[in-house]
Structure formats: structure tokens, C-alpha cells
Amino acid sequence: MPLTAATAAREILTGLHEVMARRGSAQAKLDRVVDLIAEAMKSEVCSIYLLRDSSLELFATHGLRKEAVHVTKLAMGQGLVGTIAAEGRILNLAEASTHPAFAYRPETGEEKFHSFAGVPIVRRENAIGVLAVQHADARRYEEVEIEALQTVAMVLSELIAGARLVDGSNRRRQRDGMVRLAGLKLVAGMARGTVVFHEPRVLVEHTVAEDIELERARVYSAFRKMREQIEHITREAEFGTAGEHAEILETYKMFAYDEGWSRRINEAIDSGLTAEAAIERVQQRTRARMLEIDDPLLKERMHDLEDLSNRLLRIVSGRLETAAKTGLNRDAVLIARNLGPAELLEYDRRRLKAVVLEEGSLTAHVTIVARAMGVPVIGRVPDIRHTAAEGDTILVDGDSGALVVRPSGPVSASFDARMAMSQKRRAEYVALRPFPPITRDGRRCTIMVNAGLAEDAEQLETVGADGIGLFRTEFQFLISATLPGRDSQLRLYRKVLDAAGDKPVVFRTVDIGGDKALPYLADEKDEAENPAMGWRALRLSLSRSTLMKAQARALIEAADRRVLRVMFPMISEPWEYEEARALFEEQVEWARAANRPAPARIEFGAMLEVPSLAEMLDQLLPRIDFLSIGTNDLTQFLFAADRADPRLAERYDWLSPAILRFLRRVAREAAAANVPVRVCGEMGGRPLEAMALIGLGINNFSITPAAVGAIKAMIRSLDADAVGARMEQLLAAPPRNMRKALADWAKRQGVVLG
Ligand code: PEP
Ligand code: MG
Secondary structure: OOOOHHHHHHHHHHHHHHHHHOOOOHHHHHHHHHHHHHHHOOOOEEEEEEEEOOEEEEEEEEOOOHHHOOOOEEEOOOHHHHHHHHHOOOEEEOOHHHOOOOOOOHHHOHHHOOEEEEEEEEEOOEEEEEEEEEEOOOOOOOHHHHHHHHHHHHHHHHHHHHOOOOOHHHOOOOOOOOEEEEOEEEEOOEEEEEEEEOOOOOOOOOOEOOOHHHHHHHHHHHHHHHHHHHHHHHHHHHOOOOOOOHHHHHHHHHHHOOHHHHHHHHHHHHOOEOHHHHHHHHHHHHHHHHHHOOOHHHHHHHHHHHHHHHHHHHHHOOOOOOHHHHOOOOOEEEEEOOOOHHHHHOOOOOOEEEEEEOOOOOOOHHHHHHHHHOOOEEEOOOOHHHHOOOOOEEEEEOOOOEEEEOOOHHHHHHHHHHHHHHHHHHHHHHHHOOOOOEOOOOOEOEEEEEEOOHHHHHOHHHHOOOOEEEEEOHHHHHOOOOOOOHHHHHHHHHHHHHHHOOOOEEEEOOOOEOOEOOHHHHHHOOOOOOHHHOOEHHHHHHHOHHHHHHHHHHHHHHHOOOEEEEEEOOOOOHHHHHHHHHHHHHHHHHHHHOOOOOOOEEEEEEEEOOHHHHHHHHHHHHHOOEEEEOHHHHHHHHHOOOOOOHHHOOOOOOOOHHHHHHHHHHHHHHHHOOOOEEEOOHHHHOHHHHHHHHHOOOOEEEEOHHHHHHHHHHHHOOOHHHHHHHHHHHHHOOOOOHHHHHHHHHHHHOOOOO
């Protein structure tokens, strides 16, 4: 009989439909189902194995000995059936006994049968059983027959779940068990939580179609919508707003218009499946194929298709919301391929414990926003969306970049102990809140925080900081779809100043451009190879003076009789500072002349991020009120090492003599000119580094809020003069390992390093 997948499957499905509608026990139904499949597929044997008590138990058979039913059991991974379930694989063998996993079960009487084909019965992406056919002739089953088996397995999974034939706790296959993974540490912190997908997976509930034409229409319209969406994202990406990479979008586009894919889904609908089940069925086939592929590039592309298939499923079932829209339960760990900063901000901060991304980088906007929100992030964890399942327990250690999915008891306990330790430490830090950061020998340091959101200012008291030493004004630009107008900037700055009360806030003018390209500045898009050294920050602001004027006016008006503190990023030569300052001064004059609110006075600061400026300090220092060293950018330029490149992340140490000598020179010159110096890069938020900085005479820090306690504890246990003397010795004849030398000294001195 010429068999097409559709006719074979449809014949079986019609029969299955009747069986399911009939009254009777689930066992009786399964017994009928195997007869039905065997007949339709002209197969001598058809068997169903289901997962019960961690083994695959023969539940029903046509063709094998009936005595074997509920007697024959295979462990996960054991025999052909166990292999199919454990690996989610399809097997199609002309001679079953030649397969290395073959395990002979005499009670079944299967020795007469040579060929074997089996497919997993999948529920919620986990194998809950296996559907197998066997034949006396040694022949491989046709591809259409395998597809028919898969279709039937899908419908069976609905029947099995409905009848509760499998034990809920044993429903997992390769996802079973603990998995340790490592990624790139993006935002430090530890968290335990439950896996939530940013784009939730759709669980296919109904598999058998009532009206095939209706299902076809649903799929057509879903394809249309999906293509529109992809076109839209591509257009946005051209303006630099979309989180997705161009390469991925290209692949998305290719698959979205792929005739083969839509045809296979249509064929699955022809065989009697609902639109959802058809999409899922085709996806299962792709997943099974993926297991056969070794090429990592091709695998990556398959993941793209999986993404798209998930998107199609969400469109067809009308479940388009992200997890942010549906709301988080307590203690959620969010998993996504990538996220945009605005998408992250939609989540409830109190319930979001951590974020794990398959992509991501240190300087990605989402990372900066997550740091501001105080949410630990690990990035570059390949395949996390396939390793973890919704609802899994997950442990995230953002301090080391490690994570554990479905931890075992002992691993979980040890993680909890470490987390308790860090909480205890945090409690000790909280106790330090009312105390100022003064060294043992009486040197008053200042600890301010880096911020970028309005809420950050409200937390100043809670973290026990002296103010905001770096307010990254570009955050507002990054998370908004259009250029924030002067009024919305004004509202934000006023809110921040109001919340900070008496504590100082240093606003940094926008640091955009380069890798932080904004859609509404599309003409400024940087095509340079290295955007960090490109058309960004003050360079862009000075040429876009309307933008800078609007920001200056907003800041001036927001300050309204208070002191306004501003600083400019990425100054390479003093004239850039002078121009920026002049622009502000003109705006103040304008405000005063127009009788508009204006600050009591302005303190102007320069950021030292570009090494060339250090050569010109004699010119600059007399003109500024403070100097703020951006060690993130400064070190990348000193070492010529891209700060976004993970391969270089650990290579050059902030405690290298080159940086320390450079900073010492700057600190000395500034001290001689009586200009206060502050470090506002990540370096100042690390206890050992901050200790070294104090040794160089830098006593002011602006750091991530989470580090305030640790830095304060370090300062209060330190003798500033002693560390100064030690730094002099070490920099005179630098040891190969400066970090170790400093750590040893700190230990001997009893300096608290967290
Ligand atoms: C720096 O470069 O150190 C800095 C504080 O600025 P940003 O990290 O925002 O570039
Ligand atoms: Mg910088």
C-alpha cells in the first residue's frame, strides 16, 4: 500500500479518537491502541512502554507475549527503549540486535523480530514513554512511517497524561538530575530560585483536530504574523534597538520563509493534528535530527529554528506575553537567550532573583541595568534553555559564574551555607551602616554609589552611602524608545536630587554612541571596528550640541537653588572639557536672564578615562572642581584590551604595577593642585583594589551599591599610612604577582577583605 505520513497517521488518529471517546479503563484503551497501530502500519509488533517508578514498563503490546506486560522493565538508558527515552532519540533499525544498546528480553519472545523502530512519547519536553514497532523482516521503516509514529505518540501523550498513567515525579528524561554549568560572570551575587523563561513555552493540550481546515487557517495566519514580527524586529535592528544580532535575524528570516518548514507543518495538520500539535510535532522531529548532528554551527542554526517554532506556537495559541506580563512567582530566576534593558526593567525587582542568558556581555545595556537593579547575572551559558525546564530549581553564583540546575541535596546544602555566610556578612555590613568609612588611623574616606535609575537615589540611606558619585544619565536614553525630551529629563533629575536630599549627586552627561547606539541618533551610528574608541560620549555630545543643551537645561533647572554637580565622560584633551563647561555656563546665564530656576552654583568635574588626559593635568586641574577616574575605560585603553572581550577579562589585573603607578601619578598631581580625586570604575568596588587605591592616596570611591558594605568594612579595618608605606615599597620594586603580595600583607595586617 502506498503510504503517506498523512494517510497512515490520519487512519490511526481517527481510530484513536474513537478509542479515547469510549468508556473503559486506560489499560483497555492502550491495549486497543497498539492493535490499531499494528494493523494500520502492517507491523507485526506494536508496544507502548511508559515511565513508572523510574523504569520504562511495557504497558501494552500487540505481537509480543502478553505475559511480559507489566513485567518487562528497562531502566532509563537501558536497551533500545531506554536509549530512546533517555536521549529523546528516534531509532530505526533493520537489525535491532546489532545496535550496541540492544538488550534481549526473553519473556517477550521478541527474538523472531528483526527490524525495530521507536519514538519517544513526549510530554512537556520530557519523555514519558516509548512507542515501538517491530517486524520479522530485516527492513528499515520508511520515513513516512516514522513520522506517522511520531504523530501517534503525540496524541498518546495526551491520552496518557489525561489518564495519569505516568508518575508525575518521574516524568523527566535527559533533564533529569543535576547539571552544573559555567558562564561569564556579569553581575555578582548569589541566588536560589525557580526557572522562569522570559518567553514561556506553550504546553500543547489538544492534539487531535476537530476541523482540519480551521487548523490550517490558524497556522496560515500565525505564519503571516510571525513574518511580520520578524520584519519588524529586523527593521528595528537596523536602527540598533533590537537585542538580537544581525546574524540571528538573518537566520530567523530564512526559516520564517522556509517552504519546507511550513509544508511539514501542513502535512502534520493533514494527518489530523491541531495547529499547535502540528508545530510541536515538526519541532520534535527537528530536535531528534539535531541529536544526530555534530556540526556546532548547524546546531546553533537549529536552535534558531527552535526559537522561531516556539514563537509560532505562542502566536497560534495566543500566548504572546513574556513572563514579565504574566507576573512572576516568588524567587524567580529568569532565563533568556538575550534581553533588552527595557525588557528587564519590566520585571518585578522583588521577585526576580537572578538572570541567566545564553548570550550577553559585560558592557551590554542589560548588564548595566541589572547591576543597577542589584540582580546577579550570568551570561554566555550555551543551551541553558534546553538544559533547564520551567519550574526547575536553580542555584546561581554570580560571583564565580557558576550555576547548578536541579541541585542534589548536598550541593544545595553547601550552596545555602555559602549564601548564608554571604548573608551574614551582609548583615554585618548593615550593622556598619551608621558608621562612616574612616580608617583606623583616622582618614575619612567617602563611599558614594553608581546609579542610573530614579529608584537608586531612594536607596542611599539603606545602603549607607555618602551620595551618588556617578549618575549615568544615558540609562534613561537607553531604555526609552524615543529621545527623552527636556521635560522628561528634568523630571528624572529633580526626582533624583529630591530623593538624595543633602547628599551630593554627580551627574555624568550622556555617554552614548559607539556600542550604545540609539535609534533616534541613527545617523551617528558607528561603523567603526572598535566602538569604545569611536564616536561616543563627549565627542558625540559636543557635535550634537542641541542634545547637550537640552540636557544642560534640564540639569540646571532641576538643581533649582541647589548645588549642581556635573562631569563629562571620555575627555581626551582639555579643550573638550572647556567647550562642555562653556555650554553649561551659557545655559545658566540664559536661565538666570529668563528668570528660570538655576543652581546655587555648579561644580564641574572631568572624568579621566582616556590616558592622554593624564599628560595634560597641569592645564586641566586648575579648571575643575573634582576629578573622577573611570577605571573601566581607562584600563582598557592603557592595556589596549577591549573591556567587552571575555577572553581578556581576566588577563590584565587592576593591581598591575602599570595601572597603580599611573594612578599614583594622577593622585599626586591632583593632591598638589588641591583637587579631590574619586575612582568611579568597578575597581573601587573590590576590597583589595580599594585598599591599594587608598595606599596611593585615593580615598574617594563611587561604586556599585552592593559593594558598599564590603568596602566600608575594609576601610574601617585599615591603617591608611601603613598601606601607603607598603605601596611605596611594592611599586619601587614590583613583585611579579602584585595581587598576592597585597593580599598577603592585608592578611598579616588583619584587613577585612570580605
Ligand atoms: C568607567 O569607564 O570606569 C566608568 C565609570 O564609566 P562607564 O563604565 O559607564 O563607561
Ligand atoms: Mg567609562
